[in-house]
């Protein structure tokens with residue numbers, strides 16, 4: 001299977017590197033980008049080929065990954081739509097763009113072509129993305145499985161209904177940035193109490209990683225976050241002091257507001 005990546009930025013880079021690290025053949029990858037800088041560099045790194053244009057790539061690939069920003073996606077689809085329509089079931093398109101619905105992309109293509117929508121996250125760089133996937137009605141099982149197998153090289157894949165993409169994008173696509181923001185805040189707190197910033201960041205990140213691992217294990221056994229919070233919170237201890245101070249400062253509300261803002265923005269990108 002030839003995979004053609006349009007756009008060769010951070011997300012496509014993570015997916016292409018992850019796929020090759022997982023044993024996929026990089027020589028079957030094609031790349032194109034707007035400025036002709038990142039595509040040649042990525043192609044050289046993974047052993048792939050640079051396509052001379054987005055349309056050339058669309059002629060050659062079996063699976064086209066639209067890895068450009070949502071704001072330029074319509075222009076890219078305009079360049080490839082005639083080719084994609086001519087090729088019919090021979091080629092499927094996988095979009096990783098935030099906010100771009102299957103319906104709006106079909107409108108850009110001017111036809112219902114085999115089209116899938118996915119939402120990975122930046123943790124793909126370490127093989128730990130949780131990625132949503134949703135095909136349209138004309139994607140074959142083989143095409144969907146081909147896309148899934150590429151995405152699974154950089155983490156887990158969950159099938160969700162398309163209506164749930166905005167909240168999934170907030171909870172999984174955007175949340176890494178908010179977790180980094182939290183780690184940065186812990187880092188500053190460490191500095192306040194005399195630790196070096198780098199050391200504080202490392203300690204907070206390790207604590208966050210362990211907490212996430214424990215949460216996933218406990219959730220699989222039916223526990224919820226409150227159960228674990230109670231396990232940490234000793235009567236009269238320092239955790240309850242911090243927990244209540246955090247709530248007084250609006251920690252939970254701040255997180256829900258961040259999600260609200262991301263979901264609202266996603267609806268406007270469509």
Ligand SMILES: NC(=O)C1=CN([C@@H]2O[C@H](COP(=O)(O)OP(=O)(O)OC[C@H]3O[C@@H](n4cnc5c(N)ncnc54)[C@H](O)[C@@H]3O)[C@@H](O)[C@H]2O)C=CC1
Nearest residue numbers: 007008009010011033034067068069070096097098120122
């Ligand atoms: N960065 C993230 O954490 C996530 C990003 N996404 C989505 O992934 C997509 C790509 O995002 P990033 O990799 O962060 O962006 P990026 O800015 O790192 O990469 C975009 C790439 O598109 C190329 N490009 C721009 N115009 C083009 C054109 N006309 N033809 C061909 N290539 C063109 C650029 O040269 C660049 O290589 C976006 O749609 C974004 O919504 C999805 C999940 C997470």
Ligand SMILES: O=C(O)[C@@H]1CCC=N1
Nearest residue numbers: 098121169172173174
């Ligand atoms: O900020 C964005 O729009 C994209 C979607 C998820 C992560 N980055």
